[in-house]
Amino acid sequence: MPPQPLLDHIVLLVLHPTLDSLPARLTETFHLAPGGTHADGLTTNKLILLQDGVYLELIAFVDGIDPETRRSHRWGTRPENTVIDWALTLDSGKEFGAVQRRVEGRRPVTGIAYTDPVAGGRVREGDGVRLEWEISSAVVSAVDGDEGKVGVGRLPFWCLDTTPRAWRVPYEDEGEGLTRHPSGVTGVTGVTVVVPEGERERLSEVYTAVLGEEEGSGSEALWGVDVPSEEARGRRKVRLVGSENAEERGIRLALKGERAGSVELVPGLVVEIEE
Numbered sequence: 001m002p003p004q005p006l007l008d009h010i011v012l013l014v015l016h017p018t019l020d021s022l023p024a025r026l027t028e029t030f031h032l033a034p035g036g037t038h039a040d041g042l043t044t045n046k047l048i049l050l051q052d053g054v055y056l057e058l059i060a061f062v063d064g065i066d067p068e069t070r071r072s073h074r075w076g077t078r079p080e081n082t083v084i085d086w087a088l089t090l091d092s093g094k095e096f097g098a099v100q101r102r103v104e105g106r107r108p109v110t111g112i113a114y115t116d117p118v119a120g121g122r123v124r125e126g127d128g129v130r131l132e133w134e135i136s137s138a139v140v141s142a143v144d145g146d147e148g149k150v151g152v153g154r155l156p157f158w159c160l161d162t163t164p165r166a167w168r169v170p171y172e173d174e175g176e177g178l179t180r181h182p183s184g185v186t187g188v189t190g191v192t193v194v195v196p197e198g199e200r201e202r203l204s205e206v207y208t209a210v211l212g213e214e215e216g217s218g219s220e221a222l223w224g225v226d227v228p229s230e231e232a233r234g235r236r237k238v239r240l241v242g243s244e245n246a247e248e249r250g251i252r253l254a255l256k257g258e259r260a261g262s263v264e265l266v267p268g269l270v271v272e273i274e275e
Contacts, residue, residue, distance in 0.1 A: 002102070003095035005210060007188060007225050007236055008159050009047075009055045009169075010253055011085040013078050014266050019046060019060040029183040029263055033170070034125035037062070042073055045122075049171040051179045052187030052256070053228030058266070074137070074152060081266045083251040085153045086191055088210070088225070093117070093134060093160035100136075102209040110205045112150060113141040117160055124167070132162045138206065153251050154195050155206055165228070184258035187227065189274045190237030192252040200242030207240055 022032065035045035035057070042065055048056040060080075061070055070076040078084040090096060100114050107113055117134030124131055138155040161168060171179050179186075195203060204221045208214055211223040224235030243249060255263070257273040264270050 002212075003090050003098050005088040005090060005099070005225055006228050007054050007191070007238075008087040008089035008228070009057050010083060010188070010191065010251075011057050011059055011075070011087070012265060012269065013075060013080050013082060013084045014058050014060050015080050016044075016060040016063050018081075018266060019044065019058055022046070023267065025264055026266065030181045030185070031178045032058075033178050036122040036125045036131075038122045039120060040073075042069065043075075047169070048181075049169060049178045050185065050187045051171070051229065052232035053169065053171060054188045055169055055171070056253075056265070078152060081268045083153075083253050083269070086156050086251060087159040088156045089159050089161070089165070089228070093162065096136065096158065096160055099158075099210060103138075103206055106205045106209050107141055110202050111140055112138055112155070112202075112206050114158065115139055117158070119162075129167060130163070131168045133168065134158075134160045134162060136160070151195070154193060154199070154203060156210070169228070171229075183263050183273070185255045185263070185273060186258065187229075187232060187256040188236055189254040189256045190239065192239040192241060192254070194241045194243050194249045194252065196246075196249065197242035197244050200240060204240060207238065211238060 030048045033047040033049050035047050037044045043059050043061055045057050045059040075084055096117065103114050114136045117136045120135045121130060121132040136158040138150045140150060204214065207221065207223055211225055215222045215224060221240040223238045225238050226233055227236060253271050255271055255273045257275065260275045261273050262270050263273060
């Protein structure tokens with residue numbers, strides 16, 4: 001049986017003052033778990049842990065870093081107060097080689113591969129525990145010129161734990177304190193990625209290699225992906241939509257909750273909640 005990817009987390013970039021002093025509208029609707037500073041010293045984060053095991057990562061670049069250093073970072077040119085990226089994981093990082101090979105099998109068509117995992121980590125706030133993982137991102141491996149560049153977030157990256165995931169995402173150990181949110185949000189319904197229409201077919205090949213056969217057709221391709229919590233296992237939707245409108249492109253997040261509505265995660269970023 002091929003490895004089964006799990007939806008791991010969604011990345012929201014915010015200003016450092018926002019992360020340092022969280023807006024009341026956010027703390028009144030979500031409980032936030034302490035994060036920490038990443039190993040490169042460039043970014044710091046806080047987490048919104050959800051009952052299905054997925055989490056929302058609020059991340060900010062630390063104040064005072066060199067602009068060139070920031071621009072060289074994967075997320076250095078992305079706009080604040082937006083969803084900028086998303087990650088998958090596996091029950092065991094040892095399974096990732098099989099994922100790489102499936103994507104490699106479509107490389108003659110896509111020109112895209114996943115890098116070998118690179119070590120990452122951070123020190124957890126409060127107790128100083130060092131968390132370690134490996135990261136893999138999609139890269140262009142065989143195209144002419146610049147036409148085949150993969151924009152950040154158009155394909156998921158991988159976060160593969162080398163220390164226990166429960167250390168990084170302690171939603172099971174914290175009881176209901178951190179995961180029962182005043183907003184009633186319990187998990188993620190799905191992720192929609194809007195890309196240039198000309199890239200949709202090529203990227204669909206990669207999604208199929210990673211997630212299995214697509215369930216949609218036409219202008220909107222659709223796949224299912226599972227979540228980490230055994231109790232909440234059930235397919236979440238990943239949609240890939242092509243658009244000619246540059247302003248529409250990006251990542252849209254839908255949340256699952258006890259009641260339908262909407263919530264402003266950070267200033268200007270409103271997310272729909274589905275029952």
